Amino acid sequence: MNLIRTGQTDRSVRWRLLLASATMLFVELALIRWAGANVVHLSYFSNFILLGSFLGIGIGFLIPAARGQWLKRWAPLPLAVLVILVREFPVQVRQSSDQVIYFTAVKTTGFPEWVTLPAIFLLTAVIMTAIGKITADLFRRLPSLDAYRYDLLGSIAGSVSFALVSWLRAPSVVWGVLAAAALLVLGGRRNTLRYGIPLTAMVAVLFVETTMPGISWSPYYKIQLTASTSTTRAYHISANGVPHQSIAPLPTLMQKNSPYRQPYDRTPGNPHQRVLVIGAGNGNDVAVALAHGARRVDAVEIDPRLQQIGAQLHPAKPYDDPRVHVHINDGRAFLERTNAKYDLVVLALPDSLTLVAGASNLRLESYLFTKQAFKAAREHLEPHGAFAMYNYYRKSWLVDRFAGSLDDLYGHAPCMTTFSKNAAVLVAGMTTADQSCQQIWQPSGTVPEAATDDHPFPYLLHRGIPTLYLGALGAILLVTLLAVRLTGVRIRSTVRYTDMFLMGAAFMLLETKNVIGFALYFGTTWLVNALVFIGVLLAVLGAVEVRRRLRRVSQLPLQLLLFGTLAVAWLVPAHAVLSLPFAGRLAAAIALAFAPIFCANLIFSDRLALAPDPTSAFGANLLGALTGGALEYLALLTGYQTLLLVVALLYLGACIAMRVVGRGPDAQSPSVADDETVALNSP
Incomplete structure (x- = not known):
């Protein structure tokens, strides 16, 4: 007993x-x-x-x-x-x-x-x-x-x-x-x-x-969605309490001073038939690619909730277009797995607001900004293709780091277009003939060393x-x-x-x-x-x-x-x-x-x-x-x-x-x- x-x-x-x-x-x-x-x-x-x-x-x-x-x-x-x-x-x-x-x-x-x-x-x-x-x-x-x-x-x-x-x-x-x-x-x-x-x-x-x-949860963030107070059909998305993305109508995205247009304006000879968008988010960049005549757009987004919001609310309905193929995946992982070639590859505002799993100092997008990642993107370009990236970079030294990496990789300085709030667009063609610059990047000071896969800290x-x-x-x-x-x-x-x-x-x-x-x-x-x-x-x-x-x-x-x-x-x-x-x-x-x-x-x-x-x-x-x-x-x-x-x-x-x-x-x-x-x- x-x-x-x-x-x-x-x-x-x-x-x-x-x-x-x-x-x-x-x-x-x-x-x-x-x-x-x-x-x-x-x-x-x-x-x-x-x-x-x-x-x-x-x-x-x-x-x-x-x-x-x-x-x-x-x-x-x-x-x-x-x-x-x-x-x-x-x-x-x-x-x-x-x-x-x-x-x-x-x-x-x-x-x-x-x-x-x-x-x-x-x-x-x-x-x-x-x-x-x-x-x-x-x-x-x-x-x-x-x-x-x-x-x-x-x-x-x-x-x-x-x-x-x-x-x-x-x-x-x-x-x-x-x-x-x-x-x-x-x-x-x-x-x-x-x-x-x-x-x-x-x-x-x-x-x-x-x-x-407006509160919902993705696997990465607490997301808050608010409608714009203006008459346009716009929405603002905050992630973890920080303004992260905005959904805007296509006419707003296509304005002459819009950062979304710059990858296309700076590559006038590019057919833009096949476009890869990494950081597709709510669909703004996808809508712009379609407006420029893309026959296929691979839209890569790591957060399924952000993509879902765009599919439901974007006024241009870019994710409903049969030319668009959505990939819920990490951008670097997609580059390593695909064999496709593109006329244009765009890194579209891929800044995250969190670390990987809370166990390291690695951010979700860190491996997208190493010199090995830039090389991987270049290997997926057609002979006369182009690579573009843009963001609100906050510091001139960060622009210099990324532009310097592109300069070393492509053998020539990329085009650089600047906007308010320290926003910048960098565009690098396979050759100088594949880009048309109003302004060529010139370093503002000592160029910081490039981030690498072993030291993936671009913001340091x-x-x-x-x-x-x-x-x-x-x-x-x-x-x-x-x-x-x-x-x-x-x-x-x-x-x-x-x-x-x-x-x-x-x-x-x-x-x-x-x-x-x-x-x-x-x-x-x-x-x-x-x-x-x-x-x-x-x-x-x-x-x-x-x-x-x-x-x-x-x-x-x-x-x-x-x-x-x-x-x-x-x-x-x-x-x-x-x-x-x-x-x-x-x-x-x-x-x-x-x-x-x-x-x-x-x-x-x-x-x-x-x-x-x-x-x-x-x-x-x-x-x-x-x-x-x-x-x-x-x-x-x-x-x-x-x-x-x-x-x-x-x-x-x-x-x-x-x-x-x-x-x-x-x-x-x-x-x-x-x-x-x-x-x-x-x-």
């Missing part, structure tokens, strides 16, 4: 752990999306939410089981407070910087970013500490690898759930209802009232947001970490130290898990590098990012399952294999993978990305199985992940490929620390480790 009760209890704990882990990751992803959509310009700093989440979860795991129970009793309260504060007292992050450009037309007010970002970071950390404490108390009730297994299964469930919500373009109230339902189940009957009041308030606030006129003036980021990271470090101190976590007690800390930092950097790699190979779409994250979790789960079935593990061969896979990933250049056909590119990307992750997590799983306090070890690992997220900013200085060297150094430090810890008094004996492994593999 006791065995039956024990089995039922273990089963209940496993399922509750799975739900807690799923809720933890779902809330983390939802906060990244929702906070970035409501705090103006926070979408450019969305990895700060990620760092706050890691801090909170790490502290939740490091707090001893007997302490911090009040966090569990009031778990929904900080989440409701954050949602209500952001909605009722909107926060705006100042974005003035001479080192990096943020695309916006909003004049921000309020506290400076060095106050705002740490405040949001701290609130996020408190939220995730509470949910992390719930998860950790369930985690420690199971054998270490069994607990880790269900934690991973829950993380996969959370990732899939949020990917499904994104695919359905569900509004924020749906996210809130799902999170509230999960928290109510985790809170149990005793906490129904205590949980119910703040969760009801949170859902009510999100319901009000959802029912506001020079290689380096801007003081804006350094100040915010410094504040986050201070908040982290204070948070660890105030929660009573003993730093000395976690020193024995230095190797776990270093492995967490290395893994976070490795995961970020893989997200960036897949974004280059297959596009920065939400689907690619979701599949990469799920793939990472599956690779980790696979490593855990292998370790659970092994009686003994020899660390040295695994460590050599890990460094071997990292060396291969370092030696294989990105252009070699891009040159492969799709199937080969997919196979190569999976092998290069997931082989090191699998090897690293075999090592990690073995260390977790031997840890005398697995929950604290896991908490130290999560704090290491926070450090790895901060180290990702090194890419602004070094480029992304060099991060693999940092990963290798961190894993080397972990291996050295592991040997020191393994000889210490807290290490389990081989007999204990073997007994645990047998127990984990028993039915």
Whole structure:
């Protein structure tokens, strides 16, 4: 009878752990999306939410089981407070910087970013500490690898759930209802009232947001559509609170001083029969291409909601024309996959207002503005074709960077037409005879070096970490130290898990590098990012399952294999993978990305199985992940490929620390480790 009760209890704990882990990751992803959509310009700093989440979860795991129970009793309260504060007292992050450009037309007010970002970071950390404490108390009730297994299964469930919500373009109230339902189940009957009041308030606030006129959600933005007050059939589209696009009638688009006309006016000898528009959006550029007699227009747009709005509301109905072929895809990914040739390729206002998946400093359009991307576009031009790009570039040095890249690639300076508000149109023909300039680009000063696929930061003036980021990271470090101190976590007690800390930092950097790699190979779409994250979790789960079935593990061969896979990933250049056909590119990307992750997590799983306090070890690992997220900013200085060297150094430090810890008094004996492994593999 006791065995039956024990089995039922273990089963209940496993399922509750799975739900807690799923809720933890779902809330983390939802906060990244929702906070970035409501705090103006926070979408450019969305990895700060990620760092706050890691801090909170790490502290939740490091707090001893007997302490911090009040966090569990009031778990929904900080989440409701954050949602209500952001909605009722909107926060705006100042974005003035001479080192990096943020695309916006909003004049921000309020506290400076060095106050705002740490405040949001701290609130996020408190939220995730509470949910992390719930998860950790369930985690420690199971054998270490069994607990880790269900934690991973829950993380996969959370990732899939949020990917499904994104695919359905569900509004924020749906996210809130799902999170509230999960928290109510985790809170149990005793906490129904205590949980119910703040969760009801949170859902009510999100319901009000959802029912506001013109509000809808895409996989990337909260979109607000407003009709123009003028007599023309025009609409304005804001994304994440920032004016983003406008729908205008064709006569307005075709006016002589319109930027939309310049690619055609500057190429009078071009037949304009086949046109590629990257950043087609609501359809303005597509309508202009059709008006100039295009027989085929390939319209590439990454955001399905923006294209849908254009299809429904654009007065010229460009998307109804049979000559138009719509591709909901990343522009760079489309260039890498298609074999078509065009008379004209247009980069039409492809500036995004968010980062890729909140896990890096890469923006959605960053890979469109590297010299490799410009070369890829040129390879799709007919012998007398032309390339055009335009935007409100904000700074003259950004125009010089792009124009200088075109000058190097085409062998002559492009045409440049300037407008008010720092708008500029650049047009480069295959030869000088294929362009007709009223004004030829001339540099306004020293031309910044071109962005590259390894350093895809076109809006960063020079290689380096801007003081804006350094100040915010410094504040986050201070908040982290204070948070660890105030929660009573003993730093000395976690020193024995230095190797776990270093492995967490290395893994976070490795995961970020893989997200960036897949974004280059297959596009920065939400689907690619979701599949990469799920793939990472599956690779980790696979490593855990292998370790659970092994009686003994020899660390040295695994460590050599890990460094071997990292060396291969370092030696294989990105252009070699891009040159492969799709199937080969997919196979190569999976092998290069997931082989090191699998090897690293075999090592990690073995260390977790031997840890005398697995929950604290896991908490130290999560704090290491926070450090790895901060180290990702090194890419602004070094480029992304060099991060693999940092990963290798961190894993080397972990291996050295592991040997020191393994000889210490807290290490389990081989007999204990073997007994645990047998127990984990028993039915």
